[in-house]
Amino acid sequence: MNRKLLKIGSVATGIFAADYFLLDNSLKRNLRTLSYGALITADYKLNFTIGNAEKIGSLHKRTAERISYVCRENGGLYIKFGQQIASLNHVLPEEYAEIFYKFFDEAPSADxxxxxxxxxxxxxxxxxxxxxxxxxxxxxxASxxxxxxxxxxxxxxxxxxxxxxxxIKNQMFWDFQMYKFVTFCFEKLFDLPLCWSFDYIQRHFQSxxxxxxxxxxxxxxxxxxxxxxxxxxxxxxxxxxxxxxxxxxxxxxxxxxxxxxxxxxxxxxxxxxxxxxxxxxxxxxxxxxxxxxxxxxxxxxxxxxxxxxxxxxxxxxxxxxxxxxxCSPEFVQNYALFWKSLFTQDSQTLEEIVKNWGMSDIQMFATMTLQKPWKKDVAIHIPQKPDLREIYEMQVEAKQRIQKFLTNTNLIPKELIFIGRNLNIVRSLNKHLNSPVNRINLMATCAVKSLGPDWSVWERNTMRDLSFKRYDYNKDFINSFIMFFKSRLNYLKFQTTLLVSAIGFRFSKTLQMLQYYILNTQSGGFEEHLDKQMKEASKKIGFEIRDPFDG
Structure with missing residues (x-):
């Protein structure tokens, strides 16, 4: 018996030494990930039920704390993984966002x-x-x-x-395998399509x-x-x-x-x-x-x-x-066209772009793009504060909506993963500085300028022809007149939308200034106002929008 224990101890010591000196603790880190992954999976399977609605928040919080612990203890690329989880704040419960935004802090250094x-x-x-x-x-x-x-x-x-x-390089292979495993668990846990983007994210992290x-x-x-x-x-x-x-x-x-x-x-x-x-x-x-x-x-x-x-x-x-x-030139052109169509209320073009990109929910994608509430033909109203049971039901509905939203992940331009990250960080920076600029107007103007000076850009209301070739106005005078009038009308609609947005922005800045001089308090201004609208609107579909600068 003592001889068997000695052999087991010798083998364990050898494995530990090899892991420490050759693999930079990859085995130890992976075992930590696997054990906590099993614990988290079991916890959700047992406790994420309608009968346990009042304790769902606690479940999310302890799970987020466990994942956070693993990422911090493992260090290295796990810090990046923690930041990636933070970027999923449109999907994951708010308890995750509160914990994982701390991963933007500084990391330990090598001697x-x-x-x-x-x-x-x-x-x-x-x-x-x-x-x-x-x-x-x-x-x-950093990480x-x-x-x-x-x-x-x-x-x-x-x-x-x-x-x-x-x-980092020694740990990278196993770190990505564990990241893939964690992503897979989240996909099964929340019944959401998440693994489709893994290879793309891995390739960019490796770069x-x-x-x-x-x-x-x-x-x-x-x-x-x-x-x-x-x-x-x-x-x-x-x-x-x-x-x-x-x-x-x-x-x-x-x-x-x-x-x-x-x-x-x-x-x-x-x-x-x-x-x-x-x-x-x-x-x-x-x-x-x-x-x-x-x-x-x-x-x-x-x-x-x-x-x-x-x-x-x-x-x-x-x-x-x-x-x-x-980004491919085709993506850049279509994305600029999408922004332009949002401001001209060109629903047909929006629907075609979203459909061609493997998505089915214009409202969700437009809201995520602008990072402000958007809804086709209908203003978004601030809902009543839901009770605990409604929150659970909305989270279930959110999963179903995302499943429908991502109808064909093979068609989705993966550039959108990192473009969305860029948009969210820039919005947060603007809010952090008390919204000194109208970010949405500036971006929309740049999008339209990138489409070129040709008036045919404004004549189209669909994606049937994205080549933006000029019409031969000499062939059909009536058709030429209609297209001339239509292009100017669409351009006027775009400029009017920008003007209304600018007026709203200036009004918000005036209120912000009065609040500062009268009440001696400061706010995030226009971005904070949009954030509140986003958070209220997002609750209707079970999301919680968080900001990197919010605590």
Whole structure:
């Protein structure tokens, strides 16, 4: 018996040692994931019932806490997975959103000895041979990398050095397998189609681990900025030092700037309105024109500095270009057309686009796109506060609605996954700064401009011809007159919609100002008003909309 125990102990010790020294605790992390996954599945199967409606909130909360614990203990890409769960706030109960938005905080860093090892493996030298004043402690740390400051050897050129955490690549394969497992569990748990996007998400997350790719993304972004006058003047992307970069080390130009934070902007006398106008312009141009879209534009990845050439004016510096999505020209055109059709109330075009994209619910997709309540021909009314039983029933209905919404996941443009992430973060930034700009109007205007100056864009009410060729007005004078009148009428409808929205925005800003001077309180302004409408409207179909800056 003692001999058997000794053998078992020896085997266990060997497995533990191999896992610790060779696999960076992948086995331990996976066992933690599997055990908690089994516990969570059993809990939901036993307790998510109509007879247990009053305790559903507690069930969601303890499940979210368990998943959060696993992600934090496992670290690495699990931090990314926690952030991905946070981005599912339109689907998951509010208890999940409250816990998982904390995953946007900073992550633990690797010790300096491991940083030295990476430099020796990638460059064959100690960091001190390439840099002076290399900071031992990182100035920032995220899920897959940390940043150190230094100066290029023998110069006064200061740089920011992004260094990949050494355990990430070893853990990556198993982390993604566990992520796939967790996604599968959520799909079965909530009876929702979620796994269809796994391969696409995995591919983009993996691309973040290649810093050469990130450097190339930043240069493509800079090239796009150079082609647009407003962006060329008001935006900047840090230079890459390729001779001191590798797939795990990215050396970039140092930027003295502040994060896009309300307090920091006020402290540095930067205009929130000017800053947000440029921020919305950046991502609107990426979405509706270049199709090369930064998918992680949170406040830590946007720096503000005094404009080098224009005094008293801010310049936006965009950093961390690891996560991008490349949209096809057809998608960019159709997505711009979708935005235009929302404002001209062209229901037929909206229906055709949504149907061609494998979805069936225009209202849901339009609401998710605008991030404000939208309903065909009918205003959305604020509902009565539901009781606990109604909340359970609405969550069940939400599953059924999403199942119907995603009629054919093979047709859904997967770009929408990361485009939606971009839209939500930009909306949150605007709200964080007390809504200095009318985000929706600015984006709609950019969408329409991207369709081109041809009046035939405004003549069409369907997608039967997306080539936007000019009509031969000489063949049929009557038809030409009708099309001429129709195009101008549709354009007028679009401009009128923008005007009404602008008036509402100005009214909201006036109330916001009066509230501040009379009651000495501040609000999120227009975005906060839209958020309240969204939250009330979303409850009708069992969703809970949360904001990254809400606690």
């Amino acid at each position: 300096f000895e491991r940083v030295i090892k990476i430099f020796k493996n990638d460059f064959g030298v100690h960091p001190d041979e390439l840099f002076d004043e290399f900071s031992v402690h990182p100035i920032a740390s 897959i990398a940390q940043v150190h400051s230094a100066k290029i050897k023998g110069t006064t050129t200061k740089v920011a050095i992004k260094i990949q955490k050494p355990e 973040e681990l290649d810093f050469i790719n990130e450097g190339k993304n930043s240069e493509i972004c800079a090239q796009h900025f150079s082609k647009v006058k407003n962006l060329r003047e008001n935006c900047y992307v840090p230079k890459i030092y390729w001779d001191r970069s590798s797939s795990r080390v990215l050396t970039q130009e140092w930027i003295d700037g502040v994060k896009l934070n309300k307090t920091l902007l006020e402290k540095n006398s930067f205009s929130s309105k000017t800053v947000m106008e440029v921020v919305v312009d950046i991502f609107s141009n990426q979405i509706f024109r270049s199709g090369f879209v930064h998918c992680d534009p949170h406040q830590g990845n946007i720096l503000i500095r005094p404009h080098p050439l224009q005094k008293n004016k801010p310049q936006i510096v965009l950093i961390d270009h690891g996560l991008y999505v490349s």
